[in-house]
Amino acid sequence: MQEDYYAVLEVERTATIEVIKKAYRQKAMQHHPDRNPGDHVAEERFKVCTEAYDVLSNPDKRARYDQFGHAGVRGGAGAPPPDFSSIFDQFRDIFGAGGGAFEDLFGQARRGAQRGRPGSDLRIKLPLTLNEIATGVEKTVRVKKFVACDTCHGSGADGDDAFETCTTCNGQGEVRQVTRSILGQFVSVHPCPTCGGEGKRITKPCAACAGEGRQRGEEEIPIAVPAGVLEGHYLTLRGNGNAGARGGDPGNLRVEIEEIPHEHLSREGLDLYFDLYVSMPEALLGTDAEVPTLDGSVTVRLEAGTQSGKILRLKGRGLPELGSRHFGDEYARIHVWTPTKMSAEETMLVEKLRTMPSFQQRPRLDASGNSHKGFFAKVRDAVLGT
Numbered sequence: 001m002q003e004d005y006y007a008v009l010e011v012e013r014t015a016t017i018e019v020i021k022k023a024y025r026q027k028a029m030q031h032h033p034d035r036n037p038g039d040h041v042a043e044e045r046f047k048v049c050t051e052a053y054d055v056l057s058n059p060d061k062r063a064r065y066d067q068f069g070h071a072g073v074r075g076g077a078g079a080p081p082p083d084f085s086s087i088f089d090q091f092r093d094i095f096g097a098g099g100g101a102f103e104d105l106f107g108q109a110r111r112g113a114q115r116g117r118p119g120s121d122l123r124i125k126l127p128l129t130l131n132e133i134a135t136g137v138e139k140t141v142r143v144k145k146f147v148a149c150d151t152c153h154g155s156g157a158d159g160d161d162a163f164e165t166c167t168t169c170n171g172q173g174e175v176r177q178v179t180r181s182i183l184g185q186f187v188s189v190h191p192c193p194t195c196g197g198e199g200k201r202i203t204k205p206c207a208a209c210a211g212e213g214r215q216r217g218e219e220e221i222p223i224a225v226p227a228g229v230l231e232g233h234y235l236t237l238r239g240n241g242n243a244g245a246r247g248g249d250p251g252n253l254r255v256e257i258e259e260i261p262h263e264h265l266s267r268e269g270l271d272l273y274f275d276l277y278v279s280m281p282e283a284l285l286g287t288d289a290e291v292p293t294l295d296g297s298v299t300v301r302l303e304a305g306t307q308s309g310k311i312l313r314l315k316g317r318g319l320p321e322l323g324s325r326h327f328g329d330e331y332a333r334i335h336v337w338t339p340t341k342m343s344a345e346e347t348m349l350v351e352k353l354r355t356m357p358s359f360q361q362r363p364r365l366d367a368s369g370n371s372h373k374g375f376f377a378k379v380r381d382a383v384l385g386t
């Protein structure tokens with residue numbers, strides 16, 4: 001006596017597909033062979049749950065099951081065994097990209113199962129602002145790509161019985177070639193030329209996709225970008241590339257990070273730089289100045305007599321290091337702005353200043369004639385204003 005599929009997943013007979021997916025995910029996690037090594041009971045439960053999910057997640061099969069019970073989906077003797085490949089596709093579908101440990105399962109389950117032709121990889125560029133890079137961000141992108149055919153769910157065939165076993169290879173998917181030579185007999189194994197290694201042939205192709213099992217479409221793909229990525233970094237979303245032909249494995253999606261330049265801040269590694277212009281009187285008398293950061297602007301206090309070229313460090317206001325709690329710094333480079341046009345009155349005032357003792361000093365150059373100290377010698381930690 002076979003268990004009722006709804007009872008297996010512990011859902012109501014009226015459960016929506018979302019509820020069924022959720023229930024299956026929970027059960028699959030619980031009984032997954034990777035989590036229960038050597039436990040045959042768990043393995044059996046995993047299989048039963050997967051079988052139940054295969055039926056209840058497919059509207060046609062579910063309708064037949066509701067009407068005829070197990071007989072409705074098992075078919076008569078000689079009916080094809082459940083298509084585990086498609087089950088694993090659904091499985092992947094639920095867990096989304098980067099299924100972690102579950103990817104291993106697909107890998108193991110698929111080895112040796114020759115299906116269709118794999119889909120190709122896709123690349124997209126993902127432009128991000130510095131703010132998005134600083135905090136990490138969830139983005140959804142629309143990708144034009146091959147998707148599995150709606151009508152045949154990727155099989156390429158018009159129904160489950162539109163296949164026949166390949167007669168060239170007897171369904172093995174490979175052919176052996178025996179070559180005799182004076183050195184002896186060589187046996188080589190090649191993919192079957194008739195069926196391309198699939199072991200079966202479609203007798204009646206799906207009309208919607210002409211037997212390809214895929215069609216042009218679009219998909220919305222969520223992308224979780226961690227904080228601290230760099231231009232040129234890329235994320236690989238497994239299985240989010242083009243759908244394969246006739247149920248072949250999908251390709252991967254490679255997401256390349258692009259940095260959108262910030263309006264005021266430039267970046268070097270984890271550190272940010274800002275050019276802070278102040279007027280001559282501000283440099284002479286001191287002032288409070290606004291410095292933009294990725295987290296709003298801050299007020300810094302410039303002391304009276306601030307030199308052009310002085311660098312203020314705003315500790316920890318840079319970008320986070322990918323995968324760590326360390327942050328870079330922001331540096332504000334001070335430039336004293338020299339006016340290029342002055343009124344007669346201004347010129348007169350400056351002429352007057354010029355004769356004053358404090359305005360006749362010149363800095364002493366070092367032996368090399370170089371007054372430029374190294375970058376870090378000029379760095380002072382910022383005095384933040386109130």
Ligand SMILES: [Zn+2]
Nearest residue numbers: 149152206209
């Ligand atoms: Zn189709």
Ligand SMILES: [Zn+2]
Nearest residue numbers: 166169192195
């Ligand atoms: Zn063949």
